[in-house]
Amino acid sequence: MSDPNPCLDCGICCTHFRISFYWAEADDAPGGFVPSAMTEKLTHHLRCMKGSNDVPRRCSALAGEVGKAVSCTIYENRPTPCREFPVYFEDGTPNPKCDELRAKIGLPALVPLEFSEAA
Template identity: 55%
Template sequence: MSEFSPCLDCGACCSTFRVSFYWGESDSAPGGVVPDRLIEQVTPHMSCMQGTNQPQPRCVALMGDVGSAVRCSIYENRSSTCREFPFHGENGLESPDCQRARALHGLPPLPSNPRGPGQAPPVAA
């Protein structure tokens, strides 16, 4: 069953921000899952997804067109940064970074709580 997630037709965050994370999340480290072939080293202890450390970032794992149908090609193996980035209205909370990324790509803002008070929209698993 497919559940509502504005991320499935957005992808703005993946094309706005540098996706940095601790190098130990790389699959070349014990317990790491992020494919090493898709990351670059930023500092001795931090890595980022290829393509996101650019003046016009776009994560190498993002498939599709921003604002249309998008998906992450490594969704099950994405970094903690991606796992923890909330869309605006998720769990009834504001996300100024999500709204800013959407605006930079010409996408309309998301409502704070599209399902009503106390009802956060479900996310795709």
């Protein structure tokens, strides 16, 4: 059995960062996939997720209560910054930015992942 995803009881990154990305990731561009109705224009080449450009921030795709139980309503169609933000690095160490943000909402630091060696 795998460990539960630590993001499902956190979500703080969705209320901390402006989630900006190349405009053509939105579904109103050929091959785009992020729901354009959930985005806003930043520049000629950039968009961001609605709710993430204003303070206080909260991505429009975030559902649930931060620090308790959350989910992304467009997970399969989330933009590149969300796909590329690592909770854990390749060696299994937690991203220090995650731990810093988790501490702000009273969640414990992440435990490093242990990889078993193949026999």
